[in-house]
Amino acid sequence: MLYLVGLGLSDVKDITVRGLEVVKGAKRVYLEAYTSILMAADVSSLEEFYGREVIVADRELVESGSDQILEGAGKDDIVMLVVGDPFGATTHTDLMLRARELEIKTDVVHNASVMNAVGACGVQLYNFGQTVSLVFFTENWRPDSFYDKIMENRRLGLHTLLLLDIKVKEQSLENMARGRLIYEPPRYMDIRTAAEQLLEIEEKREEKCYTPETPCIAISRLGSPTQKFAAATLAEMAEYDSGEPLHSLVILGNRIHELESDYFMQWAINESTLKSALVEDGKLHK
Amino acid sequence: MLYLVGLGLSDVKDITVRGLEVVKGAKRVYLEAYTSILMAADVSSLEEFYGREVIVADRELVESGSDQILEGAGKDDIVMLVVGDPFGATTHTDLMLRARELEIKTDVVHNASVMNAVGACGVQLYNFGQTVSLVFFTENWRPDSFYDKIMENRRLGLHTLLLLDIKVKEQSLENMARGRLIYEPPRYMDIRTAAEQLLEIEEKREEKCYTPETPCIAISRLGSPTQKFAAATLAEMAEYDSGEPLHSLVILGNRIHELESDYFMQWAINESTLKSALVEDGKLHK
Numbered sequence: 001m002l003y004l005v006g007l008g009l010s011d012v013k014d015i016t017v018r019g020l021e022v023v024k025g026a027k028r029v030y031l032e033a034y035t036s037i038l039m040a041a042d043v044s045s046l047e048e049f050y051g052r053e054v055i056v057a058d059r060e061l062v063e064s065g066s067d068q069i070l071e072g073a074g075k076d077d078i079v080m081l082v083v084g085d086p087f088g089a090t091t092h093t094d095l096m097l098r099a100r101e102l103e104i105k106t107d108v109v110h111n112a113s114v115m116n117a118v119g120a121c122g123v124q125l126y127n128f129g130q131t132v133s134l135v136f137f138t139e140n141w142r143p144d145s146f147y148d149k150i151m152e153n154r155r156l157g158l159h160t161l162l163l164l165d166i167k168v169k170e171q172s173l174e175n176m177a178r179g180r181l182i183y184e185p186p187r188y189m190d191i192r193t194a195a196e197q198l199l200e201i202e203e204k205r206e207e208k209c210y211t212p213e214t215p216c217i218a219i220s221r222l223g224s225p226t227q228k229f230a231a232a233t234l235a236e237m238a239e240y241d242s243g244e245p246l247h248s249l250v251i252l253g254n255r256i257h258e259l260e261s262d263y264f265m266q267w268a269i270n271e272s273t274l275k276s277a278l279v280e281d282g283k284l285h286k
Numbered sequence: 287m288l289y290l291v292g293l294g295l296s297d298v299k300d301i302t303v304r305g306l307e308v309v310k311g312a313k314r315v316y317l318e319a320y321t322s323i324l325m326a327a328d329v330s331s332l333e334e335f336y337g338r339e340v341i342v343a344d345r346e347l348v349e350s351g352s353d354q355i356l357e358g359a360g361k362d363d364i365v366m367l368v369v370g371d372p373f374g375a376t377t378h379t380d381l382m383l384r385a386r387e388l389e390i391k392t393d394v395v396h397n398a399s400v401m402n403a404v405g406a407c408g409v410q411l412y413n414f415g416q417t418v419s420l421v422f423f424t425e426n427w428r429p430d431s432f433y434d435k436i437m438e439n440r441r442l443g444l445h446t447l448l449l450l451d452i453k454v455k456e457q458s459l460e461n462m463a464r465g466r467l468i469y470e471p472p473r474y475m476d477i478r479t480a481a482e483q484l485l486e487i488e489e490k491r492e493e494k495c496y497t498p499e500t501p502c503i504a505i506s507r508l509g510s511p512t513q514k515f516a517a518a519t520l521a522e523m524a525e526y527d528s529g530e531p532l533h534s535l536v537i538l539g540n541r542i543h544e545l546e547s548d549y550f551m552q553w554a555i556n557e558s559t560l561k562s563a564l565v566e567d568g569k570l571h572k
Contacts, residue, residue, distance in 0.1 A: 009396060013304035016294060016397070020303060085398055087405025093549055100552065108406055110295060110398030110509050111302075112371055115411050117396040119373025125401050126419070130444055131412040156438050158416055223396050263379055266386065 006111025009223030084113030122263030129153030292397025295509030370399030408549030415439030
């Protein structure tokens with residue numbers, strides 16, 4: 001059997017009781033460690049908590065070595081640990097499909113992910129439109145397709161959850177070209193960078209998808225003991241020090257229920273600025 | 287401290303390790319038992335698993351008795367158990383706001399909910415638009431506001447997750463009028479009823495938001511050992527026996543990635559019908 005087991009958001013103890021039982025009883029346990037990170041745990045703390053070895057599965061292994069991962073899964077239990085919920089990334093759908101081809105049974109232990117835990121910031125999950133990913137801009141690659149998706153949500157008055165890029169075990173172009181397995185230090189997009197990139201594309205496109213006055217909620221270290229929210233305009237977010245990773249950003253839509261604003265107003269960086277921004281921004285996509 | 291603890295989807299063991307610790311150490315533990323149900327567990331099995339008393343909190347208590355729930359939470363730990371993730375329903379936002387007013391500290395233990403676990407059906411979470419609730423029609427009350435929301439999603443090519451009504455501890459109008467605390471048996475909307483209601487409103491509105499040929503995925507008992515998916519047209523769904531509750535329904539949008547259809551095709555009730563339906567439906571919102 002192949003088990004995909006979600007680890008939740010932050011701590012070793014965020015695994016479910018059933019997930020922990022599956023991990024303890026498995027023949028081999030892999031940890032997918034490149035699409036996200038568990039904020040308050042590393043591999044050795046997982047190994048200590050489980051009382052067993054955990055094999056780190058990098059991109060090469062998960063994307064090209066699925067048969068190696070699945071070896072023996074016809075008779076033994078193999079576990080792939082995934083930060084958040086197992087279906088947050090397409091990668092694991094691939095692995096499930098490959099298991100089915102090999103007639104290996106599969107099971108999933110679900111857990112929280114940013115996709116549902118984002119509700120903690122005070123806006124309702126059913127008022128969100130499509131989720132959008134924001135990648136790090138480079139000197140020559142500044143893709144702006146996210147802008148159209150945010151526009152689609154904003155025109156409907158819906159909130160947008162932006163998942164911010166993480167770069168783990170990435171090679172520089174030079175090292176990649178020379179075939180050197182030297183990896184760059186991990187990078188996690190912070191709120192400031194996200195806001196700057198968003199404003200840059202608005203300046204370029206000028207379609208008034210959002211403005212520097214558009215109200216947002218910054219979500220930092222969701223589900224961890226140092227979790228922090230901030231509600232502010234996009235311009236304020238471009239100056240905001242969000243601290244340690246991980247971060248996500250919500251761009252609010254104008255279909256805001258009073259219960260939502262009552263709740264997120266407690267995180268306001270500047271309450272009067274935010275209140276007038278909510279009024280002004282509300283006129284943008286009438 | 288007030289803790290909101292998510293229970294996940296199905297089994298007593300779907301609680302997280304941290305959630306279980308919080309429950310065991312708390313002074314009082316409530317279970318919110320009217321916006322959803324834990325499929326494979328009842329109060330006595332929770333009590334047995336936790337080794338402690340669990341107080342069932344019905345609608346009256348949660349919505350009007352928050353001060354009773356919060357009594358003593360300034361010094362003791364009080365837990366509210368919530369099926370899925372604590373922020374699935376607005377109810378718990380209210381309770382958090384009330385705790386803040388009383389200067390009671392709060393913490394949340396997140397868990398899986400249908401809002402993220404729906405990814406298990408094979409379509410990607412970031413291809414979903416807004417989530418829509420579908421309530422039981424009555425003879426005189428057949429609200430169709432869901433239709434406009436599905437239309438908004440469909441015009442963008444996005445999938446729609448439909449949360450199907452559950453009625454737990456509801457009074458009949460007659461019993462309510464007479465003040466009799468007699469409750470109707472619980473009812474959970476099945477896939478067939480959902481599909482019939484959807485088709486009825488399309489017939490009435492005739493705006494071609496969807497048709498009997500629109501492809502959908504039925505999700506039954508998500509996250510439980512008897513979990514089942516079915517991929518079929520809406521007309522087929524109106525004939526589909528989905529078995530025991532709970533159920534959700536996904537109406538597919540036409541932005542379907544090949545990896546998605548590769549995956550959900552395994553649940554097809556009739557593969558050739560579904561394939562041609564995907565082609566035909568794809569033309570509807572071009």
